[in-house]
Amino acid sequence: MKARAALLLCLLLSACAQTSYLYYGDSSHAYYKAVKHATAQSVADYKASLERVFSESARRQQPVPPGLYCDYAMLLIAEKDFSAAREYLLREKSCWPESALLVDYLLQRYRLEP
Numbered sequence: 001m002k003a004r005a006a007l008l009l010c011l012l013l014s015a016c017a018q019t020s021y022l023y024y025g026d027s028s029h030a031y032y033k034a035v036k037h038a039t040a041q042s043v044a045d046y047k048a049s050l051e052r053v054f055s056e057s058a059r060r061q062q063p064v065p066p067g068l069y070c071d072y073a074m075l076l077i078a079e080k081d082f083s084a085a086r087e088y089l090l091r092e093k094s095c096w097p098e099s100a101l102l103v104d105y106l107l108q109r110y111r112l113e114p
Helices: 002-016 027-037 040-060 068-078 082-095 097-109
Strands: none
Touching: 027 040, 040 068, 068 082, 068 097, 082 097
């Protein structure tokens, strides 16, 4: 009887202890600050937070959350770094195929197609 109770307790606790499939870091908070304040520093902080998400996701061997490569590409477009922006848009499309319609539109809109 005690063994059953212990097994049931282990099963219940293991169901509650989920590991995160995607790593967002502080990108949500940094995005909010970048949109709210729209200063060069807040946008730079958001860009740095995305770079941290990319490196930490790679370290954890997890995919980058959907949309973050696209956000980073848009920041690069604002900086007029079009070749790097194209690379990140294609990464978004490769990692998240359901984003293909949006990515294709952005590639065409910003004339980043080869």
